[in-house]
Amino acid sequence: MKIAFATPELKSLVRRTQLAEIAEQLPRTLMELGAEVRIFIPHSRDIDTAALGPLEESALLRIKDGSSRTPVTIRTGYIDGLTVHLIDHGQLFRTRHPYGDENGPYADNWRRFAIFARTVLEGFGPLAFTPDVIHCLDWTTGLIPLIQKLEYSTRDHPASKPGTLFAIQNLAMQGSFEREILPKIGVPHEYFRSVLGVELGARVNYLKAGAEFATMVGASSPSKARQYVEAERGDGLEETFRRREKDIVGVQSGIDYRTWDPSSDPLLAQNYAADDKELAGKRKCKASLQEVMKLEVSPRTPVLAIVGRFDADSGFDILAESLTPMLERNVEIILMGPGPPEIIERLHTIEQTFAGRCRVVEGYDVATAHTLLAGADMLLLPGHYHATNALCAIAMRYGVIPIAYAFSGLEDTLVDLTASPKKGTGLLFERYDPDALVDALDRGRTLFKKATDWKAIAKRCMEEDFSWAESGREYMKAYRRLTRQVKQKK
Numbered sequence: 001m002k003i004a005f006a007t008p009e010l011k012s013l014v015r016r017t018q019l020a021e022i023a024e025q026l027p028r029t030l031m032e033l034g035a036e037v038r039i040f041i042p043h044s045r046d047i048d049t050a051a052l053g054p055l056e057e058s059a060l061l062r063i064k065d066g067s068s069r070t071p072v073t074i075r076t077g078y079i080d081g082l083t084v085h086l087i088d089h090g091q092l093f094r095t096r097h098p099y100g101d102e103n104g105p106y107a108d109n110w111r112r113f114a115i116f117a118r119t120v121l122e123g124f125g126p127l128a129f130t131p132d133v134i135h136c137l138d139w140t141t142g143l144i145p146l147i148q149k150l151e152y153s154t155r156d157h158p159a160s161k162p163g164t165l166f167a168i169q170n171l172a173m174q175g176s177f178e179r180e181i182l183p184k185i186g187v188p189h190e191y192f193r194s195v196l197g198v199e200l201g202a203r204v205n206y207l208k209a210g211a212e213f214a215t216m217v218g219a220s221s222p223s224k225a226r227q228y229v230e231a232e233r234g235d236g237l238e239e240t241f242r243r244r245e246k247d248i249v250g251v252q253s254g255i256d257y258r259t260w261d262p263s264s265d266p267l268l269a270q271n272y273a274a275d276d277k278e279l280a281g282k283r284k285c286k287a288s289l290q291e292v293m294k295l296e297v298s299p300r301t302p303v304l305a306i307v308g309r310f311d312a313d314s315g316f317d318i319l320a321e322s323l324t325p326m327l328e329r330n331v332e333i334i335l336m337g338p339g340p341p342e343i344i345e346r347l348h349t350i351e352q353t354f355a356g357r358c359r360v361v362e363g364y365d366v367a368t369a370h371t372l373l374a375g376a377d378m379l380l381l382p383g384h385y386h387a388t389n390a391l392c393a394i395a396m397r398y399g400v401i402p403i404a405y406a407f408s409g410l411e412d413t414l415v416d417l418t419a420s421p422k423k424g425t426g427l428l429f430e431r432y433d434p435d436a437l438v439d440a441l442d443r444g445r446t447l448f449k450k451a452t453d454w455k456a457i458a459k460r461c462m463e464e465d466f467s468w469a470e471s472g473r474e475y476m477k478a479y480r481r482l483t484r485q486v487k488q489k490k
Helices: 019-032 090-094 109-123 143-151 179-185 206-213 222-228 238-243 280-292 316-327 341-353 366-375 390-397 434-448 451-462 468-489
Strands: 002-006 036-042 056-065 068-079 082-088 133-137 163-167 203-205 216-219 248-250 303-307 332-337 358-362 378-381 401-405 427-429
Touching: 002 019, 002 109, 019 036, 019 082, 019 133, 019 468, 036 109, 056 109, 068 109, 082 090, 082 109, 090 109, 109 143, 109 179, 133 143, 133 468, 143 163, 143 206, 163 206, 163 468, 179 203, 203 206, 206 238, 216 222, 216 468, 222 248, 280 303, 280 366, 303 366, 316 332, 316 341, 316 434, 332 366, 341 358, 378 390, 378 434, 390 401, 390 451, 401 434, 401 451, 427 434, 434 451
Parallel strands: 002 036, 002 133, 036 082, 133 163, 163 216, 216 248, 303 332, 303 378, 332 358, 378 401, 401 427
Antiparallel strands: 056 068, 068 082
């Protein structure tokens, strides 16, 4: 099986979202399963090419760009045996960040990712690579299936052979632009339509293009695949998803247990594992965390962790109203993440009001994330949508009990403790409002008071298997199904 991955991010090179982790861990897993994998990524200014070793210039192409052509170079390097092709264009990629800067998304992202899509497809020729599958990640790759159909389906070219899997990690980010770009990206006006077209809300939508024209559509979990076809759960693409229901496959992402393993994590005050009867190591990690964060060192006080950007997408709209009621209870809360200055200032005010009970860590720090999860008792995941289960699964690996919105995409990861006390691994709330979130916390506090039961729940979480190996096997099944569909159509 030969697989081409098209992605705007890669963990070892440039990371803006959880997509970077998926874009690297899944290809590595597939290689271990015997697949030949190559990654195609824009050469953005964030990328340090030293990680790739000596780069070789593999191709110099002149890519269609409106009524003219623009030169694009493909350079090739390697990361621990993983082949990476950098798509290099000085103006569009090399001097830019992946999506935008402090002023927001780049105004010409429509052009940038049209050039990226065309270069990936055209590059298969000079690279002498004929993939069986092109795995496209999110809206930035949405034009690949459409351009393949328009310009390669009748050509004798390596890009005419593969099927496409358009994997949606973040349905909220869709790449929506004015219809005037159509001639500039080489898409006929007849495709500006809602059915089998790129139109959504009177605009050109790159995510919709991928969802309409890919051989198969990927969702981040089986439950997310089901939700896509439900009314008002597809962010405007419900009709597309309903038509394509048989072609949607949901595969849950894995986590890297080599990086996230409390039994060997070098950043922890003491290592621990699920077979440790009393989880004494986790107790020491909790005490160390409370001390470092200048919280009251108390084993009987539950420590709640919140990790993520402080915005509505992460659930901050209901969390902001819940923080004070929560802190008025016998809990300690540590919040880590980036956010707008006015939100950070508000959080620091709460931190000062509840000195010794609340701590705010601005930005995201990987080392702090390790120690935070090792010492926390619960993880609040209030967001109404989670693109992946990664943070939740990692927390469970560290014996942290998640509290999450019941319809956020984590349904395949968590079993509600209230509904199933003997098999439960988390606490779910069904109304997306502050009171429901606080009520879920109260249920957690009640369970926490029963130390023996709480340890059993923590160990149950730690024993769950969210490894990439299982995810990789599920993707291989999807690829085989996809290639069969391509052969049948031909």
